[in-house]
Amino acid sequence: MTTHAPFTAIHILNGPNLNRLGTREPQIYGTTTLADIETMARRAAGDRPLEFRQSNSEQQLIEWIHDATDTAAGLIINPAAFTFTSMAIMDALKMFPRPSIELHISNIHRREAIYHNSYMSGVVTSVIAGLGARGYVHAVHAMAELIDTPKDTD
Numbered sequence: 573m574t575t576h577a578p579f580t581a582i583h584i585l586n587g588p589n590l591n592r593l594g595t596r597e598p599q600i601y602g603t604t605t606l607a608d609i610e611t612m613a614r615r616a617a618g619d620r621p622l623e624f625r626q627s628n629s630e631q632q633l634i635e636w637i638h639d640a641t642d643t644a645a646g647l648i649i650n651p652a653a654f655t656f657t658s659m660a661i662m663d664a665l666k667m668f669p670r671p672s673i674e675l676h677i678s679n680i681h682r683r684e685a686i687y688h689n690s691y692m693s694g695v696v697t698s699v700i701a702g703l704g705a706r707g708y709v710h711a712v713h714a715m716a717e718l719i720d721t722p723k724d725t726d
């Protein structure tokens with residue numbers, strides 16, 4: 573882990589099985605690997621510091637959200653299957669006080685009903701889904717804009 577000046581970095585967290593991306597179900601998830609996605613995200617971030625992490629563990633993801641709460645300017649998370657199961661991750665995200673984006677490679681709403689009810693969507697700033705691996709690039713650009721645009725005060 574790298575230490576950055578406080579509240580400058582974008583943190584990108586990836587949930588279970590995403591470390592296996594590019595190896596199965598290319599019709600849904602494409603052929604891009606998570607390492608390719610990290611390269612794309614770093615390019616999109618330019619000079620802005622970026623933390624890019626993946627874990628198969630709910631506990632680890634919660635600890636990383638706490639870490640982001642203490643240090644990050646913005647948080648992008650693809651919680652993968654925890655999207656539909658984890659009130660603990662939802663509670664951690666609820667406490668994140670700066671811009672947050674829930675990100676999915678596939679359009680979860682076009683898929684089977686089990687993929688329709690995200691615990692996360694009601695507590696994040698924004699949701700991006702269905703843009704494939706390029707969704708990470710769009711999410712980084714959107715996050716940079718959210719961070720740099722002063723909040724509406726009305």
Ligand code: CA2
Pocket residue numbers: 588589590591592593594595596597601650651652653655675676677678679680687
């Ligand atoms: O579309 C997304 O990004 C998802 O968050 C991916 C999750 C799935 O549970 C969500 O519904 C939508 C699954 C990630 C599975 O990762 C794979 C790993 C290897 C091959 C194919 C998929």
